[in-house]
Amino acid sequence: MKVIITGAAGFIGMHTCIKFLENGHEVLGIDNLNSYYDVNLKNARLEKLEGNSNFSFKRIDLSEKDSVEQAFSEFRPSMVVNLAAQAGVRYSLENPHQYIESNITGFLNILESSKKFDIDHLIYASSSSVYGLNKKLPFSENDNVDHPISLYAASKKSNELMAHVYSHLFSLPTTGLRFFTVYGPWGRPDMALFLFTNAIINDQEINIYNNGDMLRDFTYVDDIVEGVYRLTLKVPLGEFQVNDEITSPTKSSAPFRVFNIGNSSPVNLMDYIYALEKELGKESKKVFLPMQPGDVQATQADTSELHRWIGYKPTTKIEIGISEFVRWYQDYYKDI
Numbered sequence: 060m061k062v063i064i065t066g067a068a069g070f071i072g073m074h075t076c077i078k079f080l081e082n083g084h085e086v087l088g089i090d091n092l093n094s095y096y097d098v099n100l101k102n103a104r105l106e107k108l109e110g111n112s113n114f115s116f117k118r119i120d121l122s123e124k125d126s127v128e129q130a131f132s133e134f135r136p137s138m139v140v141n142l143a144a145q146a147g148v149r150y151s152l153e154n155p156h157q158y159i160e161s162n163i164t165g166f167l168n169i170l171e172s173s174k175k176f177d178i179d180h181l182i183y184a185s186s187s188s189v190y191g192l193n194k195k196l197p198f199s200e201n202d203n204v205d206h207p208i209s210l211y212a213a214s215k216k217s218n219e220l221m222a223h224v225y226s227h228l229f230s231l232p233t234t235g236l237r238f239f240t241v242y243g244p245w246g247r248p249d250m251a252l253f254l255f256t257n258a259i260i261n262d263q264e265i266n267i268y269n270n271g272d273m274l275r276d277f278t279y280v281d282d283i284v285e286g287v288y289r290l291t292l293k294v295p296l297g298e299f300q301v302n303d304e305i306t307s308p309t310k311s312s313a314p315f316r317v318f319n320i321g322n323s324s325p326v327n328l329m330d331y332i333y334a335l336e337k338e339l340g341k342e343s344k345k346v347f348l349p350m351q352p353g354d355v356q357a358t359q360a361d362t363s364e365l366h367r368w369i370g371y372k373p374t375t376k377i378e379i380g381i382s383e384f385v386r387w388y389q390d391y392y393k394d395i
Contacts, residue, residue, distance in 0.1 A: 062291075063136040065089045065121060065169065066143035067108065068101035070247050071184070071238070074284045075140060076108050082288070085113045087134045089127075090143065091120040095150070096248045103391070104245055121165030131172040138291055141169050141183040144214075147249055148188060148353040151211040162214035163221075170225045178231065180294045182287060185219055185235040185317060187276070187358050188212035196325075197359035200237075200309040200317055209353035219309075219317055226315035232294045233314070236287065239321025239360045243280030243380055244387030251328075252381070255335055256388050259343045265332070269350040273328035274357035276321040279380040282373030286320045289369045309364070321360025322373045334378055338385045 062079050066072035067088025079086050088108060092101050108114045115134075119126045121143055145151075145161035166183070173181045190198045191207040207213040215237075222233040242252045258265045295316040309317035336342050350356070362372045 060084045061136045062138045063087045064140045068105050072142040073104040078284045078288050080111045088116045089119050122160045124168045127168040131176045137179045139181045148209045148211050158210050158214045174229045180232045182234045185237045186215040187239040189216045197361040199361040223315050226313035235317040237319045239276040239278045264344045264346045270347045271329045274325040276325045276358045278322045279375035318365040319360040325359040
């Protein structure tokens, strides 16, 4: 296949590019290399990809419609994996316009070019944050997601709605993935595991929100990428006739699906920290703080729909994932 992967210099994007390249596909990576976090880390990820003759890269901001369309026109992909987005719940409280530009306008441009160039399948990143005020665990794709509590979450729900419109009106096959707290080597510096590791190594304090009473469905990045890759090979066709009653918000008469992808085994935040301390051989200096705006107390993915669809669900245990991250972190920063 010829595949466009957006957010290629990002955490999940780099790992996804590697997966497709290892399986012999030709990949055009797109990223705007913005300064939301360390650009040197993004460039280092790209260096891991650029030695492969099947990989090419364009620095493009997805909000620039003409640039996106030109990339599609020149590369002529059969498939698109859209992982580019302005990430971060807390950042969205201070920079709301960035989320509309990147996550709404940028996604619209991906949809338009996918329609124009007759893409076989568009896979895109949604988020577990769409569940918002939902208190029922585990989170199911059939749950109501009408009460997001951050603009980031609202932008991701908007992506799902926009995708359905294009699936319905233009028969564009789309699959959305609600990622659950992804972690692993080459992770983002604004994520908890990265922040905690850096602080513990440097004898600094770590901030623990909601006084540590948090549950997260931490999902190892290799598990996420495996799910993404398998989903590219199964294109949704539409599961209902026009006159059928559609009882699920993530299925349709259109070629449209949305799935949870998470480990389905939530871990208490304090246990997560203890596992990291054990791996580092060093205790952290803890500062307990109240819940932050836009955060939720617990997440857990019901992945039964994903398993029925592709026969797969994430399984990597937290101790293994943390060990792999720490090994990468210590190697990457050994000379810095």
